[in-house]
Amino acid sequence: MARSALLNVMVQAAFKAGKSLARDFGEVQNLQVSLKGPGDYVSQADRKAERVIRDELLKARPTYGFLGEEGEEIKGTDGAHRWIVDPLDGTTNFLHGIPHFAVSIALERQGEIVGGVVFNPATDELYTAERGGGAFLNDRRLRVGARRNLSDAVVATGTPHLGRGNHGKYLVELRHVMGEVVGVRRFGSASLDLAYVAAGRFDAYWERDLAAWDIAAGVLLIREAGGWVTDANGDNRPLEDGSIVCGNEYIAKALGEVIRRPVPIK
Ligand code: 2AM
Ligand code: CA
Ligand code: CA
Ligand code: CA
Secondary structure, three states: OOHHHHHHHHHHHHHHHHHHHHHHHHHHHHHEEEEEEEEEEEEEHHHHHHHHHHHHHHHHHHHHHEEEEEOEEEOOOOEEEHHHHHHHHHHOOOHHHOOOOEEEEEEEEEEEEEEEEEEOOOOOEEEEEEOOOOEEHHHHHHOOOOOOHHHHHHEEEOOOOOOOOHHHHHHHHHHHHHHHOOEEEEEOOOOOOHHHOOOOOOOOEEEEEOOOHHHHHHHHHHHHOOEEOOOOOOOOHHHHHOOOOEOOOOHHHHHHHHOOOOOOOO
């Protein structure tokens, strides 16, 4: 597997942030935590990791733009390129000592994602993809799952971030899916959910109410692993819509139909 210089920059930034996160994960009880919205926590660890990544990436490519979850967007002088970064995806897991979280770094060129890195420092799993170059877990080439029927599928999801209550519509959707599949999993890190689909661990995944930094890298992983990605409407605008349905072509299309089934009016 030959990585381009640019992908190597992304990998090194992810490793450096991963070291910072691993240190903080070991002393998670000492971190300052604040609330951004209902159930939406942010800690010093998130902010520190974003600074590490931003400094690394902008040192290597000072003209590129930078969009990260925790800071102001930096508009680069190079209008064509932008980094899209989630320094800690799965903050709730992290703060609870659950070793399922990741750094997610994507590179956008003229509106298209051309590079993606997802790194879980707690397991040392590094997922990488470049457009046209395939997707990898460490050195192993990835391929999405081969199952063709939803009735054989293990499907991941995430619950919409609405605070307590107001989940009525989602629960109907979930009930529809549960009636069709082997099982549903809810692991709490969108970027790793996508990486697991790319690796064929999950047959499919859907979630709404996400931001571009949650999914930009993972979308490329899936496409480069031969998978199929749409938004919840079945269109090809997941980053813009903030929703995602993915898997192999058969399973993703079937899952999309199930989640778009009309919700009965009470
Ligand atoms: P985060 O940990 O970076 O915040 C869990 O379903 C997934 O949703 C995680 O990837 C989490 O990312 C993301 N997410 C997006 N918006 C969120 C919010 N308002 N509250 C909690 N998690 C959110
Ligand atoms: Ca967050
Ligand atoms: Ca996130
Ligand atoms: Ca985050």
